[in-house]
Amino acid sequence: MNDEIGFDRFGLHPDVLDGLAAMGFRKPSPVQQQAIPLILDGRDLIACAQTGTGKTAAFVLPLIDHLIDLDDRHLSALILTPTRELALQIDQQIEGLSYYSPISSIPIYGGGDGALWDQQHKALRQGADLVVATPGRLWSFMATGNFQFDRLRYLILDEADRMLDMGFLEDIMRIVARLPKERQTLMFSATMPDRIRQLASSILRDPAQVSIAVSRPADKIEQMALQVMDDRKLEVLLALLAEFPFRSALIFCSSKDKVKQLHQTLRKSGVMNEAFHSDLEQQVREEIMRGFKAGRLPVLVGTDVLSRGIDVDNIDLVINYDVPPDPEDYVHRIGRTGRAERNGRSITIVNPMDLRRWKRIEELVGRALPWTERPLCGWIGSVPKSESRGSSGGKGGRKPSYKKRSK
């Protein structure tokens, strides 16, 4: 690390630098290095970088820096993001980074009951400097015509690809149509399919582009796969949890039903875990997430709701109990580990039917990923070698054991 670059090179306001120090950010990540000067210059920007590369601070830092000296900051910036979890995380990151600045923000997201609606409505009418919102909910407030963003200067689309996946295009376009045309617009996305480019060309003006190579997961995340028949998946999973040391692990399944089922089965096997999916009340989800973040809850079993943008460091193990149908989801899932400067491991359980999906993932990642039989040699019905192995139902091998790790 000879070309050590600090945040001080951007000429950020001292209060922003203090916020960074308080958050423990010492060095800008690559996307931050490239995006921050362009944003400070007032350019529109489209930035493409993997999940976990620090895109939030890449736009939050210059925003705070801009707003700090403004006399009238009222509703001057809008950040659109796909999920309530992300809205809350971004809001928290703004709170941390602006700790020494007079900047206020409010998160606006769906779900909850009438009380939450009233509370958000009131907050919006009172106003804040920044609004972090999911498009659907924000539009339902805007449609009532009760408040306006007529002084807005900054619009940020966070996780734009995910917002389109979730069907928010129409809400986004309706919201944008009501915003002042004179504004700086920034778009962040983990992937850059055509429809994202189209969206960009319709709402950005002469944007600068920043693109950080997709290969990131490969660097710090050890990726491997196991070939296992469906009926052996559970014992394999238990063995993996026993074999690989972890502090926090995520297990992904392809459907809510499978998540619920696996959650129960694991619990019966002594693995302390919670299920995480979109059927849960928001309060429950937040409570689970708090426990997980704090390290009280070592294992989360979830659908791809978990795979996008959940801001938890310290996840050191990701297990794909099912191969994700969309290769990009694979990248998002394993991007939950190896965050910031840490290393992580991902293991994908592949049944023979999923081999084609697995190939597509390898194509996206750009290389063949290694098969492993560790730690299970000799008792997994691994394909295609299963015939030649002792098929004693798994009891002859390592007995899965699970201990909650302290700390």
Ligand code: ADP
């Ligand atoms: P993305 O939006 O690209 O998925 P985030 O902005 O959520 O990524 O950042 C991922 C994690 O890295 C967060 O926990 C964040 O606090 C942390 N982080 C971001 N920038 C830095 C930095 N410069 N130094 C250390 N940690 C950082």
Ligand code: MG
């Ligand atoms: Mg993000």
